[in-house]
Amino acid sequence: MAQQTITPELRRWIIEQATAGFTPDVVLASMVASGWSESVAMKALDTTLREHLRTQSAAKAVAAAPTASGAAPAQVGVPVPDLDLSRSPRQIDAGDRMVDVIATLNHPRVVVLGNLLSAEECDALMEAARPQLARSLTVETKTGGEELNPDRTSSGMFFTRGQIPEVARIEARIARLVGWPVENGEGFQVLRYHPGAEYKPHYDYFDPAEPGTPTILRRGGQRVATLVMYLNEPARGGGTTFPDVGFEVAPVRGNAVFFSYDRPHPSTRTLHGGAPVIEGEKWVATKWLREREFV
Missing domain, CATH: 1.10.10 (Arc Repressor Mutant, subunit A)
Structure with missing residues (x-):
């Protein structure tokens, strides 16, 4: 051809x-x-x-229209955070450190980053989070609250924005890296996965069809991007998977995976999950970015 x-x-x-x-x-x-x-x-x-x-x-x-499968119509696309990869850089200046570009996908928009966090920052986040860990909850879009979900078997906690110096420093780094204001980000969620723990495939946006979604969106609009940062390395398992495209990111200490979604719809192909940890334990810090200021 x-x-x-x-x-x-x-x-x-x-x-x-x-x-x-x-x-x-x-x-x-x-x-x-x-x-x-x-x-x-x-x-x-x-x-x-x-x-x-x-x-x-x-x-x-991009207007909405029903898909051939009869799924819910795609929503109107909105601007989203992104990295400037127009010149195919090997590294990007994030202000206080150079961050490596390891791999990219266009659809879904996924960028694997290396050296986003230092070893000292990883340790500080884990130690500050450890005393506050509890069974992880998920957002309940039927009511706008939270619930225990059998698909998510980690333990976790949330930092508020800028709660400790390491969090404030990393938040500023992320904002520069993806061109999105610090105030449009939720606080870090730190998660620990023991052997056998996982988070089955899911979407991070809030389903517009659920009755509790309008309540959730009042705090800053839709989520439009996710950054998962790896704080340690399990001996086996624990990768971040993207089932729609057969892609998996290995959990490497200090590295991260960024992905964005310009509409709350499966057409973004951002279905993802945390594969079961087979040996050791996995710690991650997740940063969700919203359309507007998160309050």
């Missing part, structure tokens, strides 16, 4: 389809049916729509 080129004409066509109300899944299927390879089509969609959202006052670029 001859090499396929993403031309200005193709970009204009993609924008026309999105503006007309077709979801990315529908546009992708149309491109593949017309002879485009799936990888080129996905790249063209991702780069074109991201740039369009940034430069065309955003949200109306």
